[in-house]
Amino acid sequence: MKLLNKLTTGFGALAVTALIAAPAWAQTLIENPTVEQQATMVNKGDTTWMLVSSALVLMMSVPALALFYGGLVRTKNMLSVLMQVLMIVSIAALVWVGWGYSMAFTSGGDNHFFGGFSKAFLSGVSASTYAATFSNNVYIPEYTFVVFQMTFACITPALIVGAFAERVKFWPLMLFMVLWMTIVYFPMAHMVWYWAGPDFLKGAPTDSGLIWGWGGLDFAGGTVVHINAGIAGLAGCLVLGKRTGFKKEPMPPHSLTMTMIGASLLWVGWFGFNAGSNLESNGVTAVAFINTFVATAAAAVAWAVIEQIVHGKPSLLGAASGAVAGLVAITPAAGFAAPVTSILLGFAVSIICFFFVTTVKNKLGYDDSLDVFGVHCIGGIVGAIGTGIVADPALGGQGWFDYTVFPAVAGEYDMAGQVITQLKAVALTLVLSGGVSAILFFLIDKTIGLRPSVEVELEGLDIAEHGERAYNY
């Protein structure tokens, strides 16, 4: 079997319901289909949806994340944030084509931590190679899968910059991002999402990433994207230290209007992120879509209500932060939860994230400028653990499917066991990303330097690092 035939994907999501419900089809299913046979298993609807989803996820990074973050910094640093996000997205796309896709989504053989380099520079990928989905005998063009996953590789490193916004040098940061993607992101994506695919797993039951093999459920990237980026951000903000004047001078957001535009575009784009993660356009896609909608709504309402109770006024920044926290929490659970349990997850994540970005951050005194840790890491952990609960079919969840038999069948759900697996996945992500990020930040800071001088910081990164200013009145 050629390697590309075994090309796979996997969020552990379960879209084979239609096939199970129609056993007559089962006789016609082909195990280990050849590329020629896969070519007949491609659906134009799926392909269209996945390409649209890819564009939606790109919109989440530029402009949505850039504006969301940019509005939160002071005027003098606006362009530095926009530039960091734009360049990270661009560099990540190049790295993804270069070696990222291959490291993440080819088999590592007995190594379950990262894949090989056989598809470096997309070697062997063409318009007539295909990627597996979560249904037996359903494929999408491999380029579609490459580009969809590329958008995830683009936004994840960009999330990190919020933690140390307003105090980092541009090029050393770009170097960090290339190293971080290579050592942390691609292996994480491999461990969580790589598997041999529904038509091939029976013949190669150990051909999967480490966490996928444990049975960890992560629909759209709670561990790979949010916990991963969130803990890396915390490591960065600790190594870089606080902003000059932190807690001594006011550092209010310069434009919450921009932040609102960014948060709203994030919400829209997130439908591509979550519902697109089903890799097909079917019932489970709709499940992920509605869950993404209502969990976010619940979290936005919850944050506003908490602020009304605690501060006496509901703020826009609070509601927008709640919406993002809700999006983060529903990410791993999107295709597993039911709408009602998604709403509960949304309420829960706002309460917990509010506590972290107000009380815990102030108590511990670290300067996570834009709350990357408090919202993405903590929200991601709530979502990852919550996924183990809400995926239970007893609560209306989608459960999990056993792909080691052909065709796949529904697996027996053990909520306690699943939550423990989720905790293991969270712990591994925190240790790997937190540890490696701290070392990388430290080494770059001690060699080429990561933090600009105090004068540069006071003048603002826009003029000092980029030679321009955001607003010329």
Place this chain on the structure above:
Amino acid sequence: MKLVIAIIKPFKLDEVREALSGLGVQGMTVTEVKGFGRQKGQTEIYRGAEYSTNMVPKIKVEVATTDDLAGRVVEVIQQSANTGAIGDGKIFVLDVAQAVRIRTGETDDVAL
């Protein structure tokens, strides 16, 4: 000639302008300013980061007038900008040594 400088609440600007027009005042200069007096600033909270802004936004109105009119100008501003609350502002009156209308070169009272 006098220069009347009034620091007022921003939403009172229109009333002050109308009242002064009623007096026959021909022009004024308006600037958005910030400052503090006895009025307390507000507290702003951004995700748990609390900033108390002690600089309150105000409007500065400058009116140059003849000596005869100065008393009425002060009186009218005091009445029209008044809300009775702390933070209504202040009025200062300064002597003016000379005034010139740039277009014609006219000076002093005729130039106002």
